[in-house]
Amino acid sequence: MASVVTRIDAQLAFLTEADKLKSVVRGTTLCDGSRRENSGEHSWHIALYAMVLAEHANRPINIDRVIKMLLIHDIVEIDAGDNPIHGGHDPAKMEAIEQAAADRIFGLLPPDQAQAFRALWDEFEAAQSNDAIFAKSIDRVQPVVSNLETDGGTWPEYNVTAEQLQTRVGVKVQKGAPAIWAALKARIDDWFVRNTAN
Amino acid sequence: MASVVTRIDAQLAFLTEADKLKSVVRGTTLCDGSRRENSGEHSWHIALYAMVLAEHANRPINIDRVIKMLLIHDIVEIDAGDNPIHGGHDPAKMEAIEQAAADRIFGLLPPDQAQAFRALWDEFEAAQSNDAIFAKSIDRVQPVVSNLETDGGTWPEYNVTAEQLQTRVGVKVQKGAPAIWAALKARIDDWFVRNTAN
Ligand SMILES: [Ca+2]
Structure with missing residues (x-):
């Protein structure tokens, strides 16, 4: 029993640390524009996105693995923060910070789970497997929907063009879904036609 | 292609409606006490709880079903609000409101998914299957941890006693985990010994 308690203590320590993801604020807002969303609620929403949209994956996926991947995909942001894709940052430096964050945070778990969770996160980051490609597609879809729901949302703030959206987002969504x-x-093009000065 | 677009439109309408769960505020706070948590981020956190703590289920479960169940378990709160277990409310009236909410919200999905999601939610509510019993246990664990992390958290506010915690929470957690x-x-008893006037 002593070892079970020790194990549960480690698991609860990880889960309590994970709570901090609810305080990491993202670039995009809620669909009603009332505030920016946090990475905890974002992680819930895209896991639900994956659950609902799984049938649109363009190659065989294991949706249960995709959901688990998405539940943990942003946890490193507790140390590394959220990096908006339109924000501009040093990728090599960010990767080093995120690797250290993954070491620390997944390292709170019992060793077998630390290894399994880390492997799943590494797979997401590598974006090579079918599951990771679909998970990455879904992660890119949700902010687009949020921006469309809030009349362009944060696109004007980041001076996003239709071309950038296609290059930075569209290509990745198309890869998996x-x-x-x-x-x-159609909705995106319509918004940019209405909102682009010429 | 037209029917695929129609299908995706219905799925995105559901996912956009689900976004409102991020604005439903719960009784419990974040583990740092900075604010009350919302039901969207709560749903992420307990899905992660289930993923981490699955091994402690006391009967055979399908963790993938449990996670999906937890991702949708609180969605009716968009219409019905959150009802703290220590709050006191009319159960029959609440159930009617939640049933109507489930009709409306899951009804936004394409019919086959509406039926599947509703069945999963009904199973959670019925609390009879192994998966639902474990999911319910996990749903009760997370607020306890949050309250322990914040020196009793909302227990004093609701005048919760150690006996009530055992009856309303402990029994249900024990049933599945x-x-x-x-x-x-041990942590709970320690807190109540330190904080109970006699
Ligand atoms: Ca709940």
Whole structure:
């Protein structure tokens, strides 16, 4: 029993540390524009996105692994913060910070779980497996929907153009879930036509 | 293609409606006490709790189903609000409101998914299957940890006694995950000994 308690203590320490993700504020807002969303609620929302949109993956995926991947994909932000894709930052420096964060935070778990969670996070970061490619696609879809719901949302703030959106977001969504990007594209183009000065 | 777009439109409408769960404020606070948590980030946190603590289930479970169940378990709160277990409310009236909420919100999905999601939510509410019993246990564990992290948290506000905690929370956690309750019990008893006037 003593070792079970020790194990649960380590697991609860990790879960309590994970609570801090609710205080990491992201670039995008809620769909009603009332405030910026945090990375904890974002992680819930995209896990739900994956659950609902799994059928649109363009290659075989294991949705249960994708959901688990998405539940932990942003946990390193507790140390590293959120880095908006339109924000501009040093990728090599960010990667070093995120690797150290993964060491520290997943390291709170019992060793077997630390290893399994870290492997799943590494797979997401590598963006090579079918599951990771679909997870990355879904992670990019949700902010687009939020921005469309709030009349462009943070696009004007970051001076995002339709071309940048296609290059930085569209390409990645298309890689894992082209049908979803096709469905969004009409709405996106419509917004940019209405909001681009010429 | 037209029907795929229609299907994706319905799925995105559901996911956009689900966004409102981030604005439903719960009784318990973040582990640092800085603010009350919302039901969106709570749903992420307990899905992660289940993923980490699955091994402590006292009967066979399918953790992938449990996680999906937890991702949608609170969605009816968009219409019905959060009802703290120590708050006191009319259960029959609440159930009617939650059933109507489930009809409306899951009804936004394409019919096949509406039915599948509703069945999973009904199973959680019924609290009879192994998966639902464990999911309910986990849902009760997280607020206890949060309250312990914040020196009793909302217990004083609701005048919670050690006996009430055992009856309203402990019994339900023990039903699906007795080892977790055993690990928490020492911390709980210690807090009440230190904070109970006699
Ligand atoms: Ca709950």
